[in-house]
Amino acid sequence: MKNCDVLIIGGGPAGSIAAANLAQKGFSVEVIEKxxxxxxxxxxxxxxxCNEILAKNNLLEKVTQKGFILKAGAIFINEAKEVETYHFRENIGEPFNTSFQVKREEFDHTLLLGASEFGANVQHGVEVTAYNEVKNIVSTVDREGNKEEYQARFVLDASGYGRVLPRLLDLDIPSELKTRQAVFTRIENDIRPEGELAGYITIFIHGDNDAWIWVIPFADGITSVGIVSTEEYFEKMNMEEEAFWNHVIYSNVNTKERFKNATKVRPVGKIGGYASNVKTMHGKGFAMAGNATEFLDPVFSSGVTLALVSGDLAADLIAKELNGETVDWQTEYEEYMMLGIDVFRDFVNTWYDGRLQKVFFSPLKKEQYTRSISSILSGYVWNKKNVFVGDSEKKLDMLIKMIDASIK
Ligand SMILES: Cc1cc2nc3c(=O)[nH]c(=O)nc-3n(C[C@H](O)[C@H](O)[C@H](O)COP(=O)(O)OP(=O)(O)OC[C@H]3O[C@@H](n4cnc5c(N)ncnc54)[C@H](O)[C@@H]3O)c2cc1C
Known part of the structure; x- marks a missing residue:
């Protein structure tokens, strides 16, 4: 049996930011990565x-040094060729207004190496298989079949899609969101917009909101291109993944131009049923962060932001608790996280029912709401100065009604 202050399951963004935070505070941290x-x-x-959380944990410089392309906004384009561009700098006064487009294999590795440099002990090729929540003992097995047990003062589950504690403790609940899936690849030789817009994410709406396409440019000229649709839409097409990708991209009025010279540099992949939820994000001696809690939808690129914010906040609260202070995990952690998650959820729901696109492409452009939306799209979903933070469903509803009335 080994001992540590904190055992972290998973070395993705949620796990590595928590490890970096706690190691810098002087705790003994064990990261178990499968x-x-x-x-x-x-x-x-x-x-x-994300940049704010990376800076707080002394990781922003390491990430910047990797030379990732700067992302300063998001472009939305529909099949009528209407274009709406959100520049992150046009926000309501947030501290950071750019981020990065990253190959996650490089970004995640940079964060985990950073955590290790700060003193976290990172083990690869080791899987968490069991958890005794009464004694706070975690069981692991490595690739050779060697078993180990860890007595931890606190366990943080950051296992992402692995959802280790939700599964072991029966905390999983289905997401309320409709099951969707993504078919994706990486290509080279696309025609990018010029200047700073070259680093923006572009979201193309396909058909009558049947699907949408992400276009994420990387610094080395490679571009990530994925199509998100309902499972019914994919099945109705009755095609293999690659044929589906080709069909959507080359039938879409916008993407067929942008990718006319493109060649794939990776096989087409598919991931489905990724939306997930949990009964609770914490218990006595344990908590969950990142995708091991609730994952909504990729449309507003919120996943890594939620992973970093929750991993960092959980680490601050773990440190407080291990230092003998009382932590109210329900209000200080879960309710705080839910405030931001709920904002993204309302934006996701109005995106899929088509009403948010009405806002985006509305001729009625009000600087005041455009700045608030830009802040949300920048991931600042906890800033209560933003009209859309807290009761965002009602606020979006009011805005949509106002736009409808102006069109009549
Ligand atoms: C189609 C799609 C597109 C997306 N696009 C975006 C986007 O553009 N921007 C964005 O911010 N987010 C996006 N996301 C979401 C984003 O990828 C996730 O939210 C993010 O990876 C969550 O980070 P994490 O640290 O919680 O988990 P992960 O990154 O999944 O890391 C978890 C780690 O835990 C390890 N693990 C699992 N089980 C075990 C075990 N038993 N023992 C030990 N280790 C284990 C895994 O190997 C893994 O390395 C997208 C998601 C999908 C599905």
């Missing part, structure tokens, strides 16, 4: 809120 890094994972577009 696979070797660098490893491929989808989710390549970051938001300015």
């Amino acid at each position: 696979v070797d890094f660098p490893r491929f994972v989808i989710g390549e577009s970051l938001l300015p809120q």
Whole structure:
């Protein structure tokens, strides 16, 4: 049996930011990561809120040194060729207004190496298999079949899609969001916009909101291109993944131009049923962060932001608790996280029912709401000065009604 202050399951963004935070505070941290890094994972577009958390944990410089392309906004284009561009600098006064487009294999590896340099002990090729929540003992097994047990003062589950504690403790609940899927690849030789817009993410709406396409440019000229649709839409097409990708990209009025010279540099992949939820984000001696809690949808690139914010906040609260202070995990952690998650959820819901696109492409451009939306798209979903933070469903509803009335 080994001992540590904090055992972290998973070395993705949630786990590595928590490890970096706690190691710098002087705690003994054990990170158990199932696979070797660098490893491929989808989710390549970051938001300015990420930079704030990276800076807080002394990791922003390391990430900047990697030379990732600067992302300073998001472009939305529909099949009528209407274009709406959000520049992150046009926000309501947030501290950061740029972020990066990253190959996650490089970004995640940089963060985990950073955590290790700060003193966290990182083990690759070791899997968490069991958890005794009464004694706070975690069981692991390595690739050779060697078993180990860890007595931790606190356990943080940052296992992402692995959802280790939700599964072991029966905390998983289905997401309320409709099941969607993504078909994606990486290509070279696309025709990018010029100047600073070259680093923006572009979201193309396909058909009558049947699907949408992400276009994420990387610094080395490679571009990530993925199509998100409902499972029914994919099945109705009755095609293999690659044929589906080709069909959508080359039938879309916008993407067929942008990718006319493109060649794939990676096989087309598919991921589905990724939306997930949990009964609770914490218990006595343990908490969950990042995708191991609730994952909504990729449309506003919120996943890594939520992973970094939750990993960092959980680490601050773990440190407080291990230092003998009382922590109210429900209000200080779960309710805080839910404030931001709920904002993204309302934006996701109005995106899929088509009403948010009405806002985006409305001729009625009000600087005041455009700045508020830009802050949300930058990942600043906890800033209560933003009209959309807290009761965002109602606020979006009011805005949409106002736009409807102006059109009549
Ligand atoms: C189609 C799609 C597109 C997306 N696009 C974006 C985007 O553009 N921007 C964005 O911000 N987000 C995006 N996301 C979401 C984003 O990828 C995730 O939210 C993010 O990776 C979550 O980070 P994490 O640290 O919680 O988990 P992960 O990054 O999944 O890391 C978890 C780690 O835990 C390890 N692990 C799992 N089980 C075990 C175990 N039993 N023992 C030990 N280790 C274990 C895994 O090997 C993994 O390395 C997208 C998601 C999808 C599905």
